Amino acid sequence: MFISAFPAGPLAANCYIVAAEDRAAECVVVDPGQDAAERLSSLLVQHDLVPSAVLLTHGHFDHIWSAADVARAHSVPVYVHGADRPLLTDPAKGLDPALASQLSALLGQANLEEPADLRELSGGETLALAGLELSVEHVPGHTPGSVCYGLASGTGDEPVLFTGDLLFAGSIGRTDFPGGDHAEIMRSLERVCRDWPDGTDVRPGHGPQTTIGRERATNPFLGDIPGR
Ligand SMILES: [Zn+2]
Numbered sequence: 001m002f003i004s005a006f007p008a009g010p011l012a013a014n015c016y017i018v019a020a021e022d023r024a025a026e027c028v029v030v031d032p033g034q035d036a037a038e039r040l041s042s043l044l045v046q047h048d049l050v051p052s053a054v055l056l057t058h059g060h061f062d063h064i065w066s067a068a069d070v071a072r073a074h075s076v077p078v079y080v081h082g083a084d085r086p087l088l089t090d091p092a093k094g095l096d097p098a099l100a101s102q103l104s105a106l107l108g109q110a111n112l113e114e115p116a117d118l119r120e121l122s123g124g125e126t127l128a129l130a131g132l133e134l135s136v137e138h139v140p141g142h143t144p145g146s147v148c149y150g151l152a153s154g155t156g157d158e159p160v161l162f163t164g165d166l167l168f169a170g171s172i173g174r175t176d177f178p179g180g181d182h183a184e185i186m187r188s189l190e191r192v193c194r195d196w197p198d199g200t201d202v203r204p205g206h207g208p209q210t211t212i213g214r215e216r217a218t219n220p221f222l223g224d225i226p227g228r
């Protein structure tokens with residue numbers, strides 16, 4: 001398993017490059033956000049990787065900004081949950097009015113066309129891409145169409161889970177944007193903690209990596225959530 005990550009844009013959304021092994025030819029790209037395209041290109045060249053797909057954890061602009069451009073450059077599909085699909089072309093829908101008006105100043109710079117090859121997810125799928133088997137888990141709450149992407153055997157023997165803005169080291173996704181739902185994100189977190197063992201290597205949408213076990217033990221938002 002090869003995973004490379006870098007924070008992109010003013011909100012530092014993590015963009016991940018994931019390949020089945022160190023010398024793989026193909027990879028998937030998770031959440032190519034704002035200003036990610038250039039850094040992504042140089043990492044792909046450096047590691048001699050070609051993307052097979054772009055995977056989006058949810059539709060917020062800081063995660064999807066470069067998705068259409070990256071997909072077009074490599075002629076690959078973009079995967080997103082159906083409930084967040086409208087955000088790809090209307091990012092202000094997912095923001096409160098103040099943020100939306102700040103964003104509108106930037107919108108001229110973005111390519112907000114829907115990717116030519118868009119694959120809608122509903123959760124429960126297994127995607128076979130770039131030699132990887134990625135499970136898709138629908139985890140609404142931060143947005144209606146938030147998903148996690150999981151790899152059963154990722155780093156060493158431990159699974160890897162790309163959690164987007166569901167779960168961070170020490171925190172969870174905010175639910176005060178349109179479409180957010182606190183009760184729902186708590187149910188999603190309970191499911192994820194039930195479905196994934198404590199050793200699971202968590203790669204969040206912002207900030208450093210962590211594990212399910214560490215978050216269950218120390219994350220104040222997970223309080224009484226039982227483990228697997
Ligand atoms: Zn978000």
Ligand SMILES: [Zn+2]
Pocket residue numbers: 013060062063165205206
């Ligand atoms: Zn985010």
